[in-house]
Amino acid sequence: MQILNPIIKFLTQSQQPDSAPILPVELPDLSEQKDPNVVLKALNGAFLIVLAGESHPAFSQAHAYLDKLTSSPDWGNLAQFYDQSIKLITAELDQVCQQDPALQAKLQQVEKALATQPTDEAAISETIWSVLFPEATGIRGQEETCISQLREKRTVTIENLNPEPIQNPAKQILFTSNALLTTPLGSADLSDFDADFQSQLAEAAEEPQLYWYDHPIPIGVAAESNEILYGLKHLNAAVEFERQQHPEITDKVNCVLSVSVTHKRLQMLGKSYLKQALAASDPLEQLNIFAFTEADTDILIRQVLLPIIEHCCPRDEAADLLSVFGVDGRYGRHYSFLKAITAVWHVLIDPEIKATFKIDLDQVFPQAELVEQTGASAFGHLQTPLWGATGQDASGQPIELGMIAGALVNQRDIHKGVFTPDVTFPGAGLNPDEYVFFSKLPQALSTEAEMMTRYEPGTALDGEKACLQRIHVTGGTNGILVDSLRRFQPFTPSFIGRxxxxxxxxxxxxxxxxxxxxxxxxxxxxxxxxxxAQEAIAMAKVGKQVGDYLRILMFSAYAEALSQSVGETKAVTDPFTGCFVSQLPTTVALLRFSLKVATLFHAGKPQEAIEFIDTGVSQLKDGLTFIQGEPSALQQTYEREQQGWQLFYEGLENVEKALQAGEEWALVVRKTAQQIVADCAVN
Structure with a gap:
């Protein structure tokens, strides 16, 4: 761990007599201290001081303090977390440096490099990033060059455009989105709900929270702040716009919602709440909306998927494997469901469905601006023959563009034009934790290089002979063709929370x-x-940030579990997606967490710091346990879920053949599936 000492010491101590440290960390007089604010601040500070090394003047005091509190009835669990974190960081650094002498040499050079330019923020950040966050190095001051290089890396030479592109998005695309529900805000007016519903809501609020989302919708929120109503209203308006432009479009758009919840008891309340909220709002005449709760997906498994498997390809563990198909849990689970349901729809509900396209409900199609500034409406863009094209990537390898990805413009920026990036290059000035990890920088690069690219005739990227493939995509504004979905069988593991x-x-x-x-x-x-949605966003702020730390742990371990090497994965996914695949994931995640807590205490925000500790420690402990071991629980989960999705698609292929042959059992299964889907209609 000694090779990390110079970085922590540099961040937390003054480098010159007349200068303040980047983040002052000191231990108060702790002899009789009982104030929780002081104890928590001291525990977090002691962790950083121990990491700074024996040359720190408070090292012995910090080490003794941590050791003493590990046996405290009040603070033992937290002190043990910090103590164990030090051991995990030490073990990780020792192991990685042994495997990678070049990284060890870089770490050993850091102290000298930091000493030569102690007040130059740019030089300091580049030095620390070179060992902890190399994906950010070399971007600042070279933005245009980096954009050009990344576009070149993402270029696909097209060999064949899709000969049968989407012709009628309203009829051929299953639109999907996720409705994320949580307990009511303290200010919520629940008078429209009956006494039993209110009682169950109160009981749900007393349960431990199971899952954290960026900005879930609190049940009972005012209609004007309800993201579900907002997104569906604007999707309805977008379809109405398409009808006005193309009167021949007569089909209603089918839209599937996954209803995912933060607390277990809400599983039984979510769908009834959704029906009530939709019934009380203006009718959505252009949409057929279907909402699937965990109960509905369980019915689909028991009454449709398992009978298919039992008839075609029996497996003793089929029920367990197919449990991957559902909507409750971390983001990865419902995201995979919202793709996979399209294959079910195509085989058992409506074979006209050729693709799916996911939107987020806080995103809307700005139809008038799209037509004016891009020459096509949303549906027009979805008919591009690039979706389904084949060609060669920049390395000469064949690639099938069976998925599609769009971009975002922030509401506050749309007056500047739709091609205004939603993430821009950050200015000068870093928070202490951003010296360790600064994803905003590669994210801005990737946004400019990938999302803002325009195809223009006569240029290298004309959209006919060459285009871009996307690695950086957003949770909404992307889709996949059913054929590609069934052949490649992509999924996001259920342990992915961001x-x-x-x-x-x-x-x-x-x-x-x-x-x-x-x-x-x-x-x-x-x-x-x-x-x-400001109130909901504020409520989820801490959980979102902690989820970002877990993202480093999960993505790094997930990359290790894949069949190709981590180096090959990063070669494709850097700089942004791949920056969360770290060579030192435990070190980086725990440092980010501790530096953030210390920053909040230093800024006079003790309550926010304590909330960070309360939320972060339990989740980080669980995450660290999940990725450890050989094989780790993560690797076992990934392999089991991969088998589950393989079985899922194998079953669909078999029932499709049976339907084509007119087999009675398959016709019965299809009728059952159609009834289940009909029961999920909510408007």
Whole structure:
């Protein structure tokens, strides 16, 4: 661990007599201290001081303090977490440096490099990033060059455009989205709900929270702040716009919602709440909306999928394997469901469905601006023959662009034009934890290079002979063709709690053929979350940030579990998606957490710091346990879920053949599936 000492010491101690440290960390007089704020601040500070090494003047005191509190009835669990974290960081550094002498040499050079330019933020950040976050190095001051290089890396030479592109999105695309529900806000007016519903809500609020989402919808929130109503209303308006432009479009758009919840008891309340909220709002005459709760997916498994498997390809563990098909849990689970349900729809409900396209409910199609500034409406962009094209990537490898990805523009920026990036290059000035990990920088690079690319005739990227493949995608504004879905069988593992969209393609890496996203230039949605969901966003702020730390742990371990090497994965996914695949994931995640807590205490925000500790410690402990061992629980989960999805698609292929042959059992299964789907209609 000694090779890490200079970085922590540099961040937490003054480098010159007349200068303040980047983040002052000191231990107070702890002899008789009982104040929880002081104790928690001291525990977190002691952790950083021990990491700074024996040369820190408070090292012995910090070490003794941590050791003493590990046996405390009040603070033992937290002290043990910090103590164990030090051991995990030490073990990781020793192991990685032994495996990679070049990294060890870089770490050993850091102290000298930091000493030469102690006040130059740019030099300091580049030095620390070179060992802890190399994906950010070399971008600042070279933005345009990096954009050009990344576009070149993402270029696909097209050999064949899709000969049968989407012709009628309203009829051929199953639109999907996720409705994330949580317990009511303290200010919620619940008078419209009956006494029994209110009682169950109160009981749910007393349960431990199981899952954390970016901005879940609190039950009972005012209609104008309800993201579900907002998104569906605007999707309905977008379809109405298409009808006005093309009167020949008469089909209603089918839209599937996954109803996922933060607390277990809400599983039984979510669908009834959704029906009531929709009934009380303006009718959505252009949409057929179907909502699937965990109970509904369980019925589909028991009454449709298991009978198929039992008839075609019996497996003793089929029920367990197929449990991967569901909506409750971390983001990865419902994200995979919202793709996979389209294959079910195509085989058992409506064979006209050729693709799925997911939107987030805080995103809307700015139809008038799209037509004016890009020359096509949303449905027009979805008809691009790039979706389903084949060609060669920049390394000469064959690729099938069976997926499609659009972009976002922030609501506050749309007056500047739809091609205004929703993430821009950050200015000068770093928070202490950003010296360790600064994803905003590669994210901005990737946004500019991938999402903002425009195809223009006569240029290298004309959208006919060459286009971009996308690696950086958003949770909404992406889709996949049913044929590609069934052949490549991509999924996001259920342990992925953030960036489920980025993780989706990773499951296809290592296959003999390569699946990719076609960049749809001009397919842009307006991101409106800041305009109406501020209270929900604020409520989820801490959980979202902690989820970012877990993302490093999960993505790094997930990359290790894939059939191709981590180096090969990062070669494709860097700089943004791949930056969460770290060579030192435990070290980086725990440092980010501790530096963030210390920053909050230093800024005079003790309650927020304590909330960070309360939320973060339990989740990080669980995450660290999940990725350890050989094989780890993560690797076992990934392999089991991969088998589950293989069985899922094998069953669909078999029942499809049986339907084509007119076999009675298959006709019965199809009728059952159609009834279950009909029962999920909510408008």
């Amino acid at each position: 960036a489920e969209d980025q993780a989706y393609i990773l499951s296809t890496f290592g296959q003999s053929e390569r699946l990719g996203y076609a960049h749809a230039s001009g397919l842009i949605m307006r991101h409106d979350k800041e305009g109406f």
